[in-house]
Amino acid sequence: MDLKVLRYFIEIVETGGFGKASEKVHLTQPTLSKAVRQLEDELALILLERGKRGTQIKLTQAGEVVYRHGKELLAGRQRMLSELTALRSLNGGELKLGLAPLGSAEIFAPIIAKYRQLYPQIDMQLLVRGGVEQTHAIQKGDIELATGIIKAGDGFEGIRVFNDPMVVVLPKENPLSKRELLTIADLLDDPQVMFETEYTLYQLVLDACQVAGFTPKNITRVSQADFGIALVAAGTGVMILPSSIARRYSVNGVVSVPLASDDLRWELTLFWRKEQVLSFAAQAMISLVEKHLSNQKTMGLQ
Incomplete structure (x- = not known):
């Protein structure tokens, strides 16, 4: 059913005839009459009782139904257009x-603050979860954008927002703390403090250890970097962390030694499903992140 014809029909009813309606919609009376006839043919019902020329038209019962629902359809169309605008x-x-x-809070806090300032009427919902859960959520469509460590070719597109080398956080009394550089293999005999399994960094560290020929022993799992470093300081084990995170939560009694590994890095990415049609709100966030990264690069902070 053509909404344009419905609008003509409603104008005829509300103005009381074809003459006034033709002036309002800028169409000739024969054209309007033809449009209504086509609508009646489509519905196989008579909608208007037509009197003599100059007399007011009258709605049939079927016409009253079409008029009532036609008003709702046109109002719904207008609401849709207003919402899209x-x-x-x-x-x-x-x-x-x-x-x-x-790391997301520190990196994204200023970006989110700017976004809220620019677009206060957008309802922003933040989901803070481990990388594995984030990936599942974005695949299911529960979230539109996510931050995390992802591999190329996983069905996602994204922008790398941070690329950080890894360090090994050790107690000062650990003999390895005197070294200037460590490899994964050097940690063979040390208990490790690692993140919970839903964190992507857990799997990355585990894979790196297995490539080096061993599985970490006596793993203590944590969900917070600061607690993990506190456990290291207490002698629980060693912990592999991004250098910026290790610096941020450093405490007395621990040392951070650079890790010699080109493959094991903390590469935080803002990502979304490949070929996904992104909302205007999501596109605005991506643009803001790109602008933020460009400013950081200009200032020499990346």
């Missing part, structure tokens, strides 16, 4: 953003 202008809509718990 709000989305385009970022005066409405929502953004569901997943944040990896490790």
